[in-house]
Amino acid sequence: MRSIRLALLKWLLLPLLAINLIGAVGTYWLAWRPAQLAFDQNLADAAWTLLPYLEQRDGRIAFELSRQAEQVLRLDHFDSVYFVVRNARGDTLAGDADFPPLRTPPAINEPLAYDSRMRGEAIRVITLFTLVGTEPVTIGVAETLWKRISVRSGASFVGLLLLELLVALISIAIVWFGVSRGLSPLQAMQSSLNARSYEDLTALPAGHMALELEPVAIAVNGLLDRVRHVSRGQQEFLANAAHQLRTPLAGLKTQLEWLQQRYAGDQDVARSTLLMMASTERMIRQTNQLLALARAEPSQFERARLYPLALDKLVEESIQHFVEEADKKHIDLGFELASVTVPGDRFLLRDLIDNLVDNAIRYAPPRGCVTVSCYAADGEGVLAVEDDGPGIPPSERELIFSRFYRLSDKTTGSGLGLAIVRDIAADHGAQIRISSGAGGRGTVFSVHFPLATPAQDEVQPRANLR
Amino acid sequence: MHVLLVEDDAVLSDGIARNLTNHGMVVDVVANGNDADALLQRREISVVVLDIGLPGIDGFEVVRRLRARGGATPVLLLTARDAVEDRVYGLEMGADDYLVKPFATPELVARVRALLRRAGPQQSRLQIGALMLDTVTRRASVHGRPIDLSAREWAILEYLIRHSGRVVSKQQIIDAILPWGEELTLNAVEVYISRIRIKLGDAGLALRTIRGFGYMLENAH
Numbered sequence: 001m002r003s004i005r006l007a008l009l010k011w012l013l014l015p016l017l018a019i020n021l022i023g024a025v026g027t028y029w030l031a032w033r034p035a036q037l038a039f040d041q042n043l044a045d046a047a048w049t050l051l052p053y054l055e056q057r058d059g060r061i062a063f064e065l066s067r068q069a070e071q072v073l074r075l076d077h078f079d080s081v082y083f084v085v086r087n088a089r090g091d092t093l094a095g096d097a098d099f100p101p102l103r104t105p106p107a108i109n110e111p112l113a114y115d116s117r118m119r120g121e122a123i124r125v126i127t128l129f130t131l132v133g134t135e136p137v138t139i140g141v142a143e144t145l146w147k148r149i150s151v152r153s154g155a156s157f158v159g160l161l162l163l164e165l166l167v168a169l170i171s172i173a174i175v176w177f178g179v180s181r182g183l184s185p186l187q188a189m190q191s192s193l194n195a196r197s198y199e200d201l202t203a204l205p206a207g208h209m210a211l212e213l214e215p216v217a218i219a220v221n222g223l224l225d226r227v228r229h230v231s232r233g234q235q236e237f238l239a240n241a242a243h244q245l246r247t248p249l250a251g252l253k254t255q256l257e258w259l260q261q262r263y264a265g266d267q268d269v270a271r272s273t274l275l276m277m278a279s280t281e282r283m284i285r286q287t288n289q290l291l292a293l294a295r296a297e298p299s300q301f302e303r304a305r306l307y308p309l310a311l312d313k314l315v316e317e318s319i320q321h322f323v324e325e326a327d328k329k330h331i332d333l334g335f336e337l338a339s340v341t342v343p344g345d346r347f348l349l350r351d352l353i354d355n356l357v358d359n360a361i362r363y364a365p366p367r368g369c370v371t372v373s374c375y376a377a378d379g380e381g382v383l384a385v386e387d388d389g390p391g392i393p394p395s396e397r398e399l400i401f402s403r404f405y406r407l408s409d410k411t412t413g414s415g416l417g418l419a420i421v422r423d424i425a426a427d428h429g430a431q432i433r434i435s436s437g438a439g440g441r442g443t444v445f446s447v448h449f450p451l452a453t454p455a456q457d458e459v460q461p462r463a464n465l466r
Numbered sequence: 467m468h469v470l471l472v473e474d475d476a477v478l479s480d481g482i483a484r485n486l487t488n489h490g491m492v493v494d495v496v497a498n499g500n501d502a503d504a505l506l507q508r509r510e511i512s513v514v515v516l517d518i519g520l521p522g523i524d525g526f527e528v529v530r531r532l533r534a535r536g537g538a539t540p541v542l543l544l545t546a547r548d549a550v551e552d553r554v555y556g557l558e559m560g561a562d563d564y565l566v567k568p569f570a571t572p573e574l575v576a577r578v579r580a581l582l583r584r585a586g587p588q589q590s591r592l593q594i595g596a597l598m599l600d601t602v603t604r605r606a607s608v609h610g611r612p613i614d615l616s617a618r619e620w621a622i623l624e625y626l627i628r629h630s631g632r633v634v635s636k637q638q639i640i641d642a643i644l645p646w647g648e649e650l651t652l653n654a655v656e657v658y659i660s661r662i663r664i665k666l667g668d669a670g671l672a673l674r675t676i677r678g679f680g681y682m683l684e685n686a687h
Contacts, residue, residue: 246546247475250568254481257571261488284568316679319633323676334677371678 004186005179012175020168024161031160035151043126044111046073047141050083056133061087063094078150079143082118088136095140102140105129118142185210189217199297201228235294242291249284256280289416292351293403296423306428309344311374311383311449312337315353322357322372329366336373342381342449344428352424355417356385356445363389363443381449388442397434421447467582468510469493472502472528473517473544478567482515485571486578499523506532511539513581515574518545518556526559533560540581544569576631592627595670595685599624608669615665618643622658626673626683635680 050073053065063085065073074081084099086092092099098118105112105127112127123142130137151157192204203221256277263269315337326333342349353372360370364387371386392400399405401422405415425432430449437444469486473479474497483493494509496502500522506514514532518525529541541561545552553564562584563577592599596609604620606613615623621643626634636655644650659681663673672686 243546246567247478250546251475251477251481253568254478254485254571258481258484258488261485316635319676319679323633323682332677335679337679 005183008179008182009175012179013172016171016175017168020164020171023167024164027160027164031157032152036148039148040111040113040124040126043113043124043141043143044128046081046083047111047126047128047139049073050085050139050141051128051130054085054132054137056135059135061085061093061132061135061137065094076143076147078146080121082123082140082142084140086138086140088138093137099140099142100125102127102138104138116142121145124148185213189213193220201231231297235297238290238294242287242294245283245287249280249287252280253277253284286416289355289420292348292355292420293416293423296348296351296420296427305345306343307345308341309346309349311340311342311349311381314346314349315372315374315383318350318354318357321354322361325358325361326370329361329364329368331361331364331367332369333361334369334371336371336375338373338375340374340376340381340451342428342430342451344449348424348427352421352447353383355421356383356447359417359421360385360387360389360443360445363387365389376451379451381451382446383449384444384446386437386442386444388437391436391441392434392443401432421445467491468512469578470502470505470509470511470514470516471495472497472499472514472520472525474498474520475517482571482574486515486575489575491578497521499525499528502528503531506537506539507535512585513578514539514541515578516541516543516561518543518547518552526556529556529559529561538585540585542574542577542581572631592624594627594630594683597627597666597669597671599627608665608667613665613667615662618658619662619665622655623662626662626681630683630685633676633680633682638680 050065053069054061054063056062073083082096082099084092084095084097084102086102090101100116100118102125103112103114107129109128109130114125114127116123116125121144123144125140125142128139128141130139189204189209201224203224204217209217256273259273260270260277263273315335319335322333357370357372360372364370369388372384373386374381374383376382401418403416403419405418422432425447428449430447433446433448435444435446436442467490469491471479471482471486471493473482473495476497479495479497483495486493494505494511496505497520499520502514502516502520503523505511506528514528516525516528520528523531525543525545529543532539532541540563542563542565543556543561544565544567545556546567556564562581565574565577590600590602592601598607599620600606601624606615606620606623622639625639625642636652639655640650640652659673659675666673670686672684674682674684676682
């Protein structure tokens with residue numbers, strides 16, 4: 001995968017290191033060059049001092065160097081000093097005969113410096129081309145390199161190079177830090193996207209975004225918009241499909257009810273119609289659940305749809321249905337309804353209450369006990385449904401809210417009920433808590449709603465007249 | 467009792483018609499709004515069971531035209547949608563009640579009966595199980611044996627019979643018998659109910675307590 005950070009580092013660090021290297025070479029050269037010149041000058045001076053000892057006699061070159069003078073010439077604390085005097089044909093006239101061949105300088109009396117080797121050691125050579133009388137001679141003086149090496153490895157010289165290295169390291173750190181800082185808006189965008197739930201399809205805030213990130217944000221927002229559109233389309237399709245199913249299901253149900261009445265005496269037919277009726281009821285419930293799920297989808301929900309609603313009255317509206325369902329399992333269904341008003345959506349809250357109570361009836365044992373209560377406490381409106389069923393192990397208390405999760409395969413639930421409850425609670429900014437019932441038995445589901453603020457009046461949604 | 471059923475789904479309208487016929491009603495069936503509109507102008511109808519989504523003119527329009535002509539026939543709307551807007555709009559157009567598909571037949575029958583009761587003359591004799599209340603002579607009997615009821619007990623029992631099979635809250639009972647003008651506590655209702663229970667005796671009725679809420683009178687199975 002391509003990394004912007006690596007690409008930036010590559011494009012910044014490599015040129016920077018190259019420049020540093022050039023700088024280092026330059027520094028080396030600037031520091032070493034004067035020293036080299038000074039040493040070379042010394043060597044050239046030695047060559048010049050040899051010149052007075054040469055003279056032309058009878059067409060020949062004579063070289064008279066006293067032993068003392070030669071000692072002075074060769075005296076050096078560090079290096080061995082060599083010299084040679086050669087004529088134009090290259091014959092050695094004086095000095096060290098094994099001196100390597102001399103390069104001739106381009107001009108008379110202009111010393112030439114260069115590196116060579118002698119007796120297995122590196123040497124620095126100065127050659128001086130001159131005329132003795134009319135005879136051309138070349139003088140060569142050389143020394144080993146110890147002095148120069150000691151200068152090059154001297155403290156100040158090494159310090160200079162270390163400084164160069166330090167500058168290079170600091171540059172790397174600055175580039176690394178700068179690139180990281182420069183990329184931080186990208187990371188902020190990433191973490192804000194990561195923190196989103198799958199239901200949150202709202203656009204990214206474009207206001208305080210880095211200029212370079214804005215096109216990305218606009219593109220992401222465009223995508224989110226399309227996803228939202230498709231998601232809404234799917235919800236509408238789901239709702240439509242569920243609505244379309246209702247009429248044929250109603251037909252099936254009424255026909256079965258007639259059959260049940262007509263053949264109540266015939267055991268075989270009664271049994272068969274009872275089973276068909278059970279399936280039909282399940283289909284109806286599933287259809288209604290799908291509709292409720294589409295309606296509760298948090299990404300489709302607008303807070304503006306919340307109006308103050310009396311929880312106790314909403315429970316009462318469904319009480320007939322609850323009692324009929326409870327009677328099928330001979331469950332003792334009871335109510336403790338105190339007057340409490342919460343901001344809510346009428347249909348969604350009814351779906352929530354229906355699902356919580358149906359769920360409790362489903363999981364309570366036959367002849368068990370289910371109690372529905374609502375009350376206001378600690379600034380919250382609470383709806384609680386308690387059953388005396390097997391209870392829910394704490395480890396499963398999160399899982400039960402996932403779609404199609406079922407605690408037991410003995411009950412005939414859609415597995416959607418609690419997912420619907422969770423979605424609707426989220427729509428209302430309410431919290432769901434699960435605890436054990438009285439005496440540690442059974443389960444209490446409680447939904448904690450923020451109470452309606454006094455500023456909100458008791459307004460009912462006005463119908464849109466068509 | 468003439469019921470006009472307007473429903474375009476053949477299976478559903480057949481099922482509803484059979485069930486209503488089974489409950490002693492005479493049912494006319496039409497499958498679209500225009501036929502319903504025409505029939506309502508020609509014939510005396512006791513109650514209309516009307517689907518909203520219909521070919522031709524829809525259910526809302528049928529009600530609107532009926533009311534515009536000054537027709538008072540009670541109308542029960544059927545719909546596959548349960549949006550509050552649909553419900554409110556239907557009631558504003560002049561419908562009397564509203565039922566969301568799919569529904570249970572007893573629910574439909576109860577609603578149709580309620581509309582018939584509201585429209586027609588009050589039944590003078592109320593009967594459930596072996597219990598009979600004659601609202602004209604104000605005599606009550608179980609298995610033909612007369613029973614004595616106080617005015618409060620009578621009012622509560624009459625209310626329960628008129629809502630038999632339905633859960634009613636103590637508050638609903640109080641509200642229904644308040645025309646006497648006095649205050650009545652929830653505890654007092656409980657006392658009256660326990661007295662009524664004793665007097666019903668072997669009438670084959672169950673006057674059930676819905677814990678923490680109210681009561682339901684039904685035939686004991």
